[in-house]
């Protein structure tokens with residue numbers, strides 16, 4: 001099914017959600033470059049950094065996790081291949097990237113055409129305008145990627161992923177004009193979409209120098225980071241504890257037709273033992289420690305990245321953990337960051 005053969009309810013919904021977003025994107029982003037500098041977390045020089053510190057398991061494997069996670073509702077993202085999605089090889093570093101770009105263009109056109117039809121009594125959609133808008137959103141995203149590059153992101157897979165995922169489609173229409181600024185934005189339920197620089201940094205930390213088959217994300221939120229991960233890894237599992245957010249992520253991702261993401265509603269602190277081991281685990285919310293169940297679900301040689309908070313200092317440090325054997329993990333403390341809290345249970 002091509003992107004424009006989306007069932008009418010979806011087209012209408014996207015049109016309702018994004019009519020202004022695409023028009024707004026014609027404007028320059030309000031924030032000039034330089035914000036990225038400020039937002040790129042500084043190395044945690046003042047923290048008692050323990051690069052290379054070895055840690056051993058502090059508790060037994062959480063074998064009880066299986067039952068509750070297995071009973072958590074699985075929400076596979078409906079995704080169909082996009083026929084005719086092939087593009088010039090020079091522009092297509094990854095087949096999924098092509099599919100995503102094609103699906104996204106169709107959706108942006110649909111949204112725009114829906115908006116045009118809603119505001120004009122003339123039935124004919126403005127195709128020329130639609131393609132201009134689509135290109136504009138790509139250009140704004142390219143500038144964001146340039147800033148990421150300037151700020152030290154080098155992995156071409158990560159830069160490519162950041163350049164193809166339409167971040168404006170993961171935020172409320174009223175915030176879409178800010179979608180390519182380097183800022184966390186509210187997504188409801190007291191949660192945020194992470195800043196692009198932090199998303200890119202975390203994925204680069206776990207991906208560099210290796211290919212990723214299976215990745216687990218804790219804290220789906222609106223689904224943006226899962227979409228970026230889907231361009232870098234073969235299979236992405238993502239868990240969210242707030243049901244309406246998990247449902248929203250499903251809606252956000254569905255029209256992009258990303259076939260390799262599996263969303264789960266549940267408590268991510270328990271991980272997903274059924275799908276383990278994971279080559280990488282990315283935690284998008286801050287706990288006081290990394291749950292042992294997640295360390296146990298990391299493959300040997302796998303990497304986990306997480307913001308870890310300290311109650312006393314009221315600060316968080318991005319922590320990279322590498323599993324070096326069945327019983328040993330190496331931990332490095334990197335950038336200062338600010339994330340929403342990792343909480344227990346589901347709501």
Ligand code: SAH
Nearest residue numbers: 193194219221224225240241267268342343
């Ligand atoms: N990955 C998101 C970031 C979302 S913010 C992005 O693409 O930008 C972090 C999310 O973690 C919130 O939605 C919050 O509800 C969720 N969260 C917090 N504790 C959790 C837990 N124990 N299990 C799963 N999700 C959790």
